[in-house]
Amino acid sequence: MKDIIRRGLEDIKPYEPGRPIELVEKELGITEAIKLASNESPYAPFPKVLEAMRESLLDVNRYPDGGSTFLREGLSNKLGVPASRIMVGQGSNELLRLLANVLLDPGDEAVMADPSFIVYPTVTKLMNAKPILVPLKDHAHDLDAMAKAITPRTKMVFIxxxxxxxxxxxxxxxxxxxxxxxPEDVVIVFDEAYFELVRDNNYPNGMDYINEDRPIVVLRTFSKVHGLAGCRIGYGIAPEFIITAVNKVREPFNVTSVAQ
Structure with a gap:
């Protein structure tokens, strides 16, 4: 019966999330364990955030705004880009999958560092495309080597x-x-999930490279510094033609009203 499963999934391993902290404490007979595996904020959201979430619970009998309209408008004002260039998803995780979904054909290539975020090779293989893994240099991306790894088959680069x-x-x-x-037809994806935690003055802001001339995408999340990992909500900035394509394959009502 396994032959009925689509070819190309053989090399994809299911994501293994960390076990619930309550289960670990029970098994080991300990209390006050500190969970570090998922890089979550150890602090609860700000009181005003919790208040807004409680208010939104009164309307959960209705489907959420399918276009995340007000959130995208708020992000537009904060970031200084049109709302039409902003997409919202279930964390930046979903947006990575949607980008692969609309950009990669079978046999295409996506270049990425190794080791890096495990989702990059997963979403690439999901589209029957080939992940090109470039080893880190001094524990950081070797951008020179990644540039040399680009071929005519390369559609995406994850940084x-x-x-x-x-x-x-x-x-x-x-x-x-x-x-x-x-090459100008290769999509560069800057995954800046930890953007707000950087204090190095040499760190580049991916938003500085957003324009209509290059297909550059910047992804960020509310899961880390904002303490909303359990809500699963992130956002991306991209050229409008990419946003249009993503909206064709994005699930309706993909972000809950509580998260928005």
Whole structure:
């Protein structure tokens, strides 16, 4: 019966989430364990956030706003980009899958660092495309080697900055040199899930490279510094033609009203 499963999934391993902290404490007979595996904030959301979430519970008999309209407008005002260039998903995780869904054909290639966020090779293989893994250099992305790994089959490049799991960054000069070396039809995805936690002055803000001339995508999340990991909500900024394509494959009502 296994032959009825679509070919191409053989090399994909299910994601193994960390076990609930309550279960670990029960098994080990301990209390006050500190969970570090998923890089979550150890603190509860701000009181005003909790208040807004409680108010939204009164309307959960209705479907959420399918376009995350007010959230996208708020992000538009904060980031200084049109709302039409903003997409919202169940964490940046879902947006990574949607980007692969609309950009990768079978046989295409996506370049990424290794080790980096485990989702990049997973979403690439999901589309029967080939992940090109480029080893880290001094625990950071080797952007020169990643540029050399690009071939005519390359559709996407993933840059996790800061990198998960090593916590290192690539600098502004490195990123700008990399962008100049990449063909203009290759989509560069800056995954900035930890953007708000960086204190290095040489760290590049992916938003500085958002324009209509290059297909550059910036992904961020409310899961980390904002303490909303359990709500599963993130956002991305991209050219409008990519946003349009993502909206064609995005699930209706993909982000809950409580999260929004």
């Amino acid at each position: 996790c900055n800061p990198n998960n799991p090593t916590g290192t960054i690539v600098t502004r000069d490195e990123v700008e040199r990399f962008i100049e070396s990449v």
